[in-house]
Amino acid sequence: MADDGFFGEEVAATYDAATSGMHDxxxxxxxxxxxxxxxxxxxxxEFGVGTGRIAxxxxxxxxxxxxxxxxxxxxxxxxxxxxxxxxxVTIGDFADVRVPGQFSLTYLVFNTINxxxxxxxxxACFVNAAAHLEPGGSFVIEVGVPALRLLPPxxxxxxxxxxxxxxxxxxxxxxxxxxxxxxxxxxDGSAVLRSIPFRYxxxxxxxxxxxxxxxxxxxxxxDWDGTPFTHESTRHVSVWRKSx
Ligand SMILES: C[S@@+](CC[C@H](N)C(=O)[O-])C[C@H]1O[C@@H](n2cnc3c(N)ncnc32)[C@H](O)[C@@H]1O
Numbered sequence: 001m002a003d004d005g006f007f008g009e010e011v012a013a014t015y016d017a018a019t020s021g022m023h024d025x026x027x028x029x030x031x032x033x034x035x036x037x038x039x040x041x042x043x044x045x046e047f048g049v050g051t052g053r054i055a056x057x058x059x060x061x062x063x064x065x066x067x068x069x070x071x072x073x074x075x076x077x078x079x080x081x082x083x084x085x086x087x088x089v090t091i092g093d094f095a096d097v098r099v100p101g102q103f104s105l106t107y108l109v110f111n112t113i114n115x116x117x118x119x120x121x122x123x124a125c126f127v128n129a130a131a132h133l134e135p136g137g138s139f140v141i142e143v144g145v146p147a148l149r150l151l152p153p154x155x156x157x158x159x160x161x162x163x164x165x166x167x168x169x170x171x172x173x174x175x176x177x178x179x180x181x182x183x184x185x186x187x188d189g190s191a192v193l194r195s196i197p198f199r200y201x202x203x204x205x206x207x208x209x210x211x212x213x214x215x216x217x218x219x220x221x222x223d224w225d226g227t228p229f230t231h232e233s234t235r236h237v238s239v240w241r242k243s244x
Pocket of ligand 1: 007048049051054069071092093094095109110112116
């Protein structure tokens, strides 16, 4: 694995061209509404800031935004965009790197907590988020609910994009709580496999990590528009608050 992790030049070059809906202006506006509201007049810190999909529009609202990311390739895309130079980014691991000062909001969106592949690293991320927060500050995570209920008995794979020459599927290992997203592209007959390792994590385990880090859950929705989280929800947006 290169220094840029799984977000090297090849991924960074096409990240902003993804058509999954994550770049839709209406989706981004809703995310930014929530984050700006939680930030109030304070400073914000995005863990895994990437190419600035969320950080840049949040900064355009007048919110001070800082970021942490380990991928120079992703961050150089952010810096090349209008307003990108004004966002201060620290290159490093958001599980342990420190940024000077205190923040009213730290946030980690788009399943990026799963990029930390051990429980220790995910817990360290919560502790690091809390360490950056002023008393009463918020930590927000957006992440999928593990899709184990979709697993046929005895199987480990959940397909999520299947075509004639392209197959994408998640592989779950319930013994270790590890998973991977796998992409097989056979467009030119060479059937190349790309695999990214993750650690899936349940909402209740995240709540316990937050509690250990000195934060408590104040909101959990199934989406950024505030739709209530239920047993049917496939993902959640959760807000924990650091004790005042
Ligand atoms: C899925 S992208 C999300 C980028 C951006 N937050 C967004 O919503 O578009 C994940 C980002 O997190 C970064 N990342 C993954 N693991 C990281 C870690 N342990 N420390 C710092 N950055 C990390 C990757 O380099 C990548 O830029």
